[in-house]
Amino acid sequence: MPNGASAQSQSISASPPRNRPDSELARDVRRALSRAPNLHSTGIHVQARHGVVTLTGWxxxxxxxxxxxxxxxxxxxxxxxxxxxxxxxxGASGH
Structure with a gap:
């Protein structure tokens, strides 16, 4: 039955990812940014809190x-x- 298969796949995909420490998450995001091709990441600052990552900088x-x-x-x-x-x-000047 499609409904049974659908419910089963939903329960599998709906399971939340395991929580990771904020410091580990921020480190992994920084590492991924630095390795990404065509991305200048030296001006990017990363903060993580409860799985929410905030990117600031330029x-x-x-x-x-x-x-x-x-x-x-x-x-x-x-x-x-x-x-x-x-x-x-x-070449842009800051305020």
Whole structure:
């Protein structure tokens, strides 16, 4: 029956990922960002709290904001990403 199979697959996919320590999660996200191709991650700061990762800082190109968010979401244990990255070009002056 499709309903039985559906209910079974839902219960499997609905099981929450195992909680990981915030420091371990932040470290793994930093590592994933640094290894991601086409992503300049030196200006990105990572904080983790209860599976919620917050990205702050800057990247040099607009498309890298979304790329960083996707990379962070791909790390095991990340439940949500708050992406607060800004775009800052090399020659831009700060306020």
């Amino acid at each position: 990247v040099p190109q607009r498309q890298q904001v979304q790329r960083a968010g996707s990379v962070a979401r791909s790390v095991r244990g990340v439940r949500r990403v708050n992406n607060h990255l800004n775009v800052r070009t090399r």
